[in-house]
Amino acid sequence: MSSVRPDRAGTQGAGSTRARYRRILRFAGWNLAVTWWYELFLPRIGLQNVAERTRSKRMRRFAQRFHGLAVELGGLMIKVGQFMSSRLDVLPPEITTELEGLQDEVPPVPFAAIRALAEAELGIPLGRAFAQVDETPVAAASLGQAHRARLAPTDAADTGLDGVVIKVQRPGIGAIVDVDLAALRKVGGWLSRVRLVSDRVDMPALVEEFAHTSLEEIDYLHEAENAERFAEQFAGDARVAVPEVVWERTTRRVLTLEDVTAIKITDTASLEAAGIDPAQVAPVFASVMFDQLFTNGFFHADPHPGNIFVTPVAPSAPGAIAAEHPWKLTFIDFGMMGEVPATTRSGLRKLLIAAASRDGRGLVDAMRDVGVLLPTAETTELEKAMTHLFARFGGMGFAELREVDPREFRDFAAQFGDVVRSLPFQLPENFLLIIRAMSLTSGVCSALDPQFNLWDSVEPYAAQLLRDERGNVVQDIAKQAVEIAGIALRLPKRVDALLDRVEDGTVEVRSPRLEQRVAALDRTARRLISAVLFGALLIAGAVLRAGDAVFGTVLMAVSVLPLLHALFSGWRRR
Structure with a gap:
């Protein structure tokens, strides 16, 4: 996937897209620098207590600033904030508590702009496409906005549905996503230069994977296909419900679905008022997600609380999980899905x-x-x-x-x-x-x-x-037997080839561990030279400063360069 320059995201509003791009980079650059200073540099020079003492305050300040940035900019910044707010198991409460509101407080787009885009996509006025449309959005997400509606009589008769939800893309969201991805690619490039990160993950490849997923998410035809595939995956499973797609009123930027609005999964007060114990919902939800990841291989990759409802079901109804669980989990928003090979x-x-x-x-x-x-x-x-x-x-x-x-x-x-x-x-x-x-x-x-x-x-x-797994043991043994037989058949030919290379003197013997040790010694020697040079320049500057203040000060300032090399030369990828 090619990188998108922010100044090419659109001819209209090019100045605003460039400003958005620069603002994201300034925010990321500043916070990366602060993190480097407190979490890496200060502990390295023996000031770890300073970092620990200020960590809680710094985390809270970062979350507050990111919260404001995400709400103002929207786009993929909301997605990043939603992810962080869900990490209750890893991130400190200073961050998760501050960002949890991002699930619901995305500012809505005026309905006039939503109407214009929907009518352009559907090719007819909304008054003809639907019997009624509620101008107040039921949800305003980072990439789209949802409104309740009622199908026209003909469509209602064909589909068997009446109440629906129309999901319409935010106007101009394509250009915004391009700008955000360009900024994320730049930040990913910065992180790939930090050895601590680059040794663990290919950041550019990771950003491209996120980019691919984000571009799929703004294609509502793709989301509609995902919804139907997900529904087929859980067909007959009483734990899960999926809204039906109204294909007659669905395009690439407009998606019409059955209205399945119910209790938000983390609204514990409403769950308890409906007689549903939140502690019983948790293991069922975990089990459903395990099935997607470990058995089916096609999974909902954005199961944040805004995308999952708990739908009460009469205990005697076919959809009830059991008499003690008269409810089901209803998933929505299938734009971000994943597959496990x-x-x-x-x-x-x-x-x-x-x-x-x-x-x-x-x-x-x-x-x-x-x-x-x-x-x-x-x-x-x-x-x-x-x-x-x-x-x-x-x-x-x-x-x-x-x-x-x-x-x-x-x-x-x-x-x-x-x-x-x-x-x-x-x-x-x-x-x-x-x-x-x-x-x-x-x-x-x-x-x-x-x-x-x-x-x-x-x-x-x-x-x-x-x-x-034990039930498949016979298949595994048979497969391993075939693999061993193949190796046995190829072995004589490979031995002959190896002997020919030994006779020709073309066999190369490598010792990665030895090479790593030599490289480490070389780096140590270079850093030692830098440390000696730093000491020499600092002492010389201090001695000369008494007679020549300017020249002495210059030498002392220049001594910082070999000091930085001695401290951090091992951090970048070699």
């Missing part, structure tokens, strides 16, 4: 089974299968670390983990931190949406029940997966 899904299943059984070695093997660890990684110490982690913290929910003495976490980090940091972890390209979906799932479950323990849902699900 069969090979990755198999690795994720192994990952879940290993986590549920507290198997440190199995967890590391599964991480290698899904591509989180490079195949050549030496993982003996990591296996020990995972085994220790399971022994102490395994089975704890997020609420329980919050009660653990922080010194225990610090002790674990001190014991195994170097091991974890030294391993070649990476984030596979297709993991962005998987991580997003699981993060949002965790956040929603924690909001429904602060005492929710994800292990209570993981363990029975993993047990079922394990029974399924």
Whole structure:
């Protein structure tokens, strides 16, 4: 996907798009610099206490500033804020609490602009397309806006529906998305130059994956197809409901769906008023998401609270989950969907089974299968670390983990931190949406029940997966037998080829570990030279300053350059 320059996002409003682009970059650049200063530089020079003492205030200030920026700019900035607000399990409350309002407070577009765009797309006046349209939006999202309506009598007779929701794109959203993606590509380029980041993830590739998903999200024909595919996936499943698509009134920028508005999944007060226990909703929601990720392979990648309703159902109705669960989960907004390839899904299943059984070695093997660890990684110490982690913290929910003495976490980090940091972890390209979906799932479950323990849902699900895996053991053995037979047939020819290369002297022997050590020694030597040069310039400047203040000051100022090289030359990718 080619990069979009902000000044080409549209001929009209080019100045405003350039200003938007620069504003996003200024915000990102400033906060990256602040994070670098407090979280990397100050601890490096022995001032870690300063960073820890100011962290809570800095987090709150960052969240407040980002909140204001996202509400004002809209677009993909809202998506970023929604993701952060859902990370109740990872991000501090200073951030999640401040950003949680972004789910609902996107300012609406005036109805006149919505009407004009919808009529241009449908080719007829709204008064002919629908019997009635409510000008007050039922929801204003970052990329579109929804209004309740009633179908015209003919369409109502054909579809069997009456009440619908019309989802219309925000005017000019295509240009806004192009600008936001251009800014994100620039920020991704900055981060790719930081070795701490580049060793773990290919940021440009990750941004391109997000770009692909975002561009699909503003194609409502694609979303309508996703909705029907999702409905087929859960056909006959009493836990899940999906709105029906009205294709006669759907285009690329206008989507008409059955009105399925119900209780927002995190509205605990309304759930309790309807006789629904939020603590019972959490495990069902987690189980539905597990099915999508680990079994079906086609999943809702944006399950934030605004996209999921809890719909009460009469206990005797066919749609009731059970007498004690007279409700179902209704999913909406299928613009951001993900697919898990069969090979990755198999690795994720192994990952879940290993986590549920507290198997440190199995967890590391599964991480290698899904591509989180490079195949050549030496993982003996990591296996020990995972085994220790399971022994102490395994089975704890997020609420329980919050009660653990922080010194225990610090002790674990001190014991195994170097091991974890030294391993070649990476984030596979297709993991962005998987991580997003699981993060949002965790956040929603924690909001429904602060005492929710994800292990209570993981363990029975993993047990079922394990029974399924054992049921396929005969197929696995047969497959491995075929692979071994193929290797045996190819082995003589490969041995002959190797012997020919040995005789010709063309066999090259490489030792990656030795090369890494030599490279490390070379970097150390360069940094040592810079440190000596810094000391020489600083002392010379201090001595000369008494007689020649200007020249002495210049030498002392210049000494900062070799100091910076000595401190940070190992951070950039080589």
